[in-house]
Amino acid sequence: MGLDIRIPIGALFSLLGGLLAAYGLAGGPALARRSLGINIDLWWGLVLAVFGAAMLLLAWRAGGRH
Amino acid sequence: MHPKAIDWIIMGTYFAxxxxxGAALRRSMRTSTDFFLSGRSMPAWIAGLAFISANLGAQEVIGMAASGAKYGMATSQFYWVGAIPAMVFLGVFMMPFYYGSRARSVPEYLRLRFDEKTRGLNAITFAVMTVFSxxxxxYALALLLRLLLGxxxxxxxxxxALVVLVYIFLGGLTSxxxxxxxxxxxxxxGFAPLVLIGLKDVGGWHGLVAGLHAVARSQGFEPRAWLSTWGVMGSPRDNPMGVDWFSMAMGLGFVLSFGYWCTDFLVVQRALAADSMDSARRTPLIAAVPKMFFPFLVILPGxxxxxxxxxxxxxxxxxxRKADGQLxxxxxxxxxxxxxxPNGMLGLGLTALMASFMTGMAGNVTAFNTVWTYDIYQAYIRRQASDEHYLTVGRLATVAGIALSVAAAYVTNRFSNIMDLLQLLFAFVNAPLFATFLLGMFWKRASGHGAFAGLLAGTAAAAVHHGLTLPVGRTPGIKGGWIAVMHLYPSQMAQNFWTAIYAFAVCLLVTVAVSLATRPRPEQELVGLVYSLTPRERTNERRWYRRPALLGACVLAAAVALNVMFW
Structure with a gap:
């Protein structure tokens, strides 16, 4: 259908993950007070980034087959 | 709530x-089939995730969390009883007729199987309902944004409305x-971290269990009432929902759930967009897998x-607490x-909420423009026109559908009781639907006159039942009893379940009776539309997890396991 959906999903989540992780890293412990001491921006940002990269990898591999 | 730059950046990125x-898909919208049915080209996993997501509007997310707080674990019955079995039935037994008949919409299937008036009734009520939904x-999105962000x-x-308009106008159903x-x-x-942090807050699973025991005791129930499903449904007095196991299994598990998942074009349209019969059948089955675990994401927060x-x-x-002291x-x-x-995650959570409001709206708009174009415009207004013409009509219907939605949002804002009344009417119209489809697909003798009479009688039965019964503690009116109060139900939910059961039964009986008294359609016209006259759909898939029947059985087994685990 013209566009492999995994590319926008992968790109969006890599980008959001990167933004969150960077913000979490810069914010430090003060930021984590709300989330009960867990630096959720940092850790969840990394999770999102890994997911986004995996989607991009899948799209890239599928593209390579054609 | 105080969003900062990072939150706005996250939301902005999503909107971009x-x-x-939408813009990238613009060029691939060449025919009306591209626009309304994604050119029937979607792989099963994409159609499956869209199938589940079209239903997961933000009212669902907010409402399920609210029910989780109000009723506890029993809310998950809306998933494990009220969704999974019907989704499996749709994929394994019904999809061969929807997809195999090449019908472009659910009303069009009714046209092929029964007759024009049955299609017309279904198409028109469906079109009106989608616009209002x-x-x-x-309206709900605007209220929430005012509350959260001012x-x-x-x-x-x-x-x-503009964002949804642009992406559907450009990319149609694919978008x-x-x-x-x-x-x-x-x-x-966006929601998984909410559950993780929340669990940490209340002291892990054990802390949650202790807390919920206290909740149950404080409201006069046995301690496990917030953690149990079937176990507290022996009597309506034992659970906060006020329902018993029979109305739960029949009303929700059978009539309401099959009526929604197996006949609502909003969800079925996603499966019709699939690239092959096997993919179409796998669509609801793939959707059932995440659906099964959604209670842990949307109910657990409550x-x-x-x-x-x-x-x-x-x-x-x-x-x-609200003004009246209720939570x-x-x-x-x-x-x-x-x-x-914290800021950052807040942006992600708000984005997830806004996304689910917009997709909830977009799902209705795409179903509306298809039913309008194929089942109303092409059927009654202009029969023979070029495909290009219908594509243009579809685009215009998108604009009109969104304009009407905006109008409906303002009506809701001004006159909230009109909205309650309309939703009640829709419930009456929807309640008997599954009986019509069940007889249509599995009984070759069912006739068009039978189906039409059955639908009208079922809707009337729902209205009469509602008019004669009332939930305990309510005054007669919009909640029921507007004819006379003959029976009191322990809760509104119990009343809803029984309204559905009566509507279904009356529709079934009237359809059978009228069908037997009228002429059936010749059998050769029903090949591909009725179970007994259609060659069994054989799958070409070798891998077990891609075979619809086997995949369906696995999904059902997992749902049963969840029911037992949280008995």
Whole structure:
């Protein structure tokens, strides 16, 4: 259908993950007070980034087959 | 709630992607089939995630969390009893007729199987309902944005309607489906941390159990009432929902759930967009897998919030009260977002909520423009025109559908009781539908006159039942008993379930009786539309997990296991 959906999903989540992780890293412990001491921006940002990269990898591999 | 630059950047990025997807798909919308059915080219996993996501509007997310607080674990019956079995039935038994008949919509299947008047009735009621549902989505979004961010009501409605308009106008159903897949992941990633932090707040699973025992005791139930499903349904007095196991299994598990999942074009359309019969059949089955685990994502937050409110948690999270002193359950999600999420995650959570409002609206708009174009415009207004003409009509119907949704949102804002009344009427119209489809697909003798009479009689039966019964403690009126109060139900939910059961039974009986008295259609016309006259659909798939029947059996077994685990 013209566009492999995994590319926008992968790109969006890599980008959001990167933004969150960077913000979490810069914010430090003060930021984590709300989330009960867990630096959720940092850790969840990394999770999102890994997911986004995996989607991009899948799209890239599928593209390579054609 | 105080969003900062990072939160706005996250929301803005999402909106840029949404519009970008629409723009990228613009060139692939060449025929009406591209626009209305994604050219029947979707792989099963994309159609499956869209199938589940189209249903996961934000009212669902906020409402399920509210029910989780109000009723506890029993809310998951709406998933494990009220969704999974019907989704499996749709994939394994019904999809061969929907997809195999090449019908382009659910009303069109009724035209092929029965007759023009049955299609007309279904198409027109469905079109009206989708416009109003989409208006309610829009209204709810604007209310939430005003509450959370202080946004202007008019500005919120205009902005979200414009975004949805642009991406559907450009990319049709494909755009809607792609954004639904995006929303699926946003909801999962936006809500999972809420549950994780919430569990930490109330002292882990054990702390949650202790808290929920306290909640149950404080309201006069046995301690496990918030943690149990079937176990507390022996009598309506044993559970906060006020329902018993029979009305739960028959009303929700059979009539309401099969009526929605197996006949509502909003969800079925996603499966019709699949690239092959096997993919179409796998669509609801793939959707059932995440659906099964959604209770842990959308209901658990409500259970955590009520446990923290009654029993106390580390952060001091507590649900606010309404003016009448009752807990405001609808605040579960906004409250937890604001309490637990630091800036950054807050942006992600808000984005997930907005995404689910917009996809909820977009799902209705795509179903509306298809039914309008194929089942109303092409059927009654202009029969023979070029495909290009119908594509243009579809685009215009998108604009009109969104304009009408905006109007409906303002009507809801001004006259909320008109909206309650309309939703009640829709419930009456929907209640008997599954009986019609069941007889249509599995009984070759069912005739068009029978189906039409059955639908009308079932709707009338629903209305009469509602008019004669009332939930305990309510005054006669919109809640029931507007004819006379002959029976009191222990709760509104019990009344809803029984309304559905009566409507279904009356529709079934009247359809059978009228069919037997009228002439059936010749059998050769029904090949591909009725089970006994259609060659069995054989799958070409060798891998077990791609074979619909086997996959369906596995999904059902897993749902049974969840029912037993949380008995």
């Amino acid at each position: 992607f949404v519009l970008g997807i 989409s208006g309610i989505s829009l 946004w202007d009501f008019n500005a919120s409605i205009t902005l979200s 809607a489906i792609y954004n639904e897949v995006l929303q699926f992941f946003l909801i999962v990633f 259970m955590i919030a009520i446990a923290a409110t009654v029993h106390g948690g580390a952060s001091g999270l507590a649900l606010p 405001n359950y609808d605040m579960v999600v906004p409250l937890m977002l604001g309490k637990y999420f």
